Amino acid sequence: xxxxxVIGGTFDPIHNGHLLLARFALEAIPLDEVLFIPAAxxxxxxxTYAPAAERLAMVELAVADSDDFMASRVELERLGKSxxxxxxxxxxxxxxxxxxxxxIGADNVAQMATWHDPEGILAQxxxxxxxxxxxxxxxxxxxxxxxxxxxxxxxxxSSTQIRQRLADGLPIRHMVPAAVETHIRAKGLYAASCx
Ligand code: ATP
Numbered sequence: 154x155x156x157x158x159v160i161g162g163t164f165d166p167i168h169n170g171h172l173l174l175a176r177f178a179l180e181a182i183p184l185d186e187v188l189f190i191p192a193a194x195x196x197x198x199x200x201t202y203a204p205a206a207e208r209l210a211m212v213e214l215a216v217a218d219s220d221d222f223m224a225s226r227v228e229l230e231r232l233g234k235s236x237x238x239x240x241x242x243x244x245x246x247x248x249x250x251x252x253x254x255x256x257i258g259a260d261n262v263a264q265m266a267t268w269h270d271p272e273g274i275l276a277q278x279x280x281x282x283x284x285x286x287x288x289x290x291x292x293x294x295x296x297x298x299x300x301x302x303x304x305x306x307x308x309x310x311s312s313t314q315i316r317q318r319l320a321d322g323l324p325i326r327h328m329v330p331a332a333v334e335t336h337i338r339a340k341g342l343y344a345a346s347c348x
Contacts, residue, residue: 158187192235253278
């Protein structure tokens with residue numbers, strides 16, 4: 154049975170923290186591949202800064218040189234809020250022989266109780282939590298007990314920080330893949346203050 158990791162996010166923009174989390178999860182579990190799924194309309198965030206097409210383009214550029222990382226349009230092709238429980242349902246339909254592992258940063262553990270239908274998510278996949286600095290790991294004990302925790306290096310990077318650095322005219326080299334930086338600069342993304 155194919156073992157597929159899924160990492161969902163706004164990827165606004167994708168950064169090396171996301172890629173390292175996915176890489177270490179792939180090794181630790183281990184997985185055959187990881188799907189990066191940009192959210193169309195993230196339920197727990199007020200909105201996005203870059204348009205969906207640009208966030209997807211950056212994810213595609215970031216994974217282009219890895220055979221085991223793929224960009225997925227499953228949430229961008231669906232209208233409305235990007236609920237993970239629905240995404241997993243679609244993935245099970247399109248990949249009937251796969252087992253799914255939903256990968257999250259540790260900051261998401263405490264948030265789990267606020268997710269839409271966390272039990273429905275846990276029924277369809279193993280939720281895998283990696284490390285993230287400054288993240289509270291407390292959360293709903295019943296949900297936390299069902300998680301699988303993995304050790305990953307602590308990379309203190311966020312999309313918010315990348316957007317702020319761009320708005321401040323600071324370098325982002327080594328924080329995002331070179332192709333992603335080239336795309337951001339060519340399209341003038343995040344040039345205005347937008348964190
Ligand atoms: P923002 O700063 O805009 O809130 P973000 O950097 O948290 O964005 P998301 O796209 O919201 O990025 O994150 C997608 C997933 O990746 C989440 O599960 C999040 O916990 C995880 N993640 C993001 N950055 C890191 C990091 N540096 N280390 C580990 N996990 C991370």
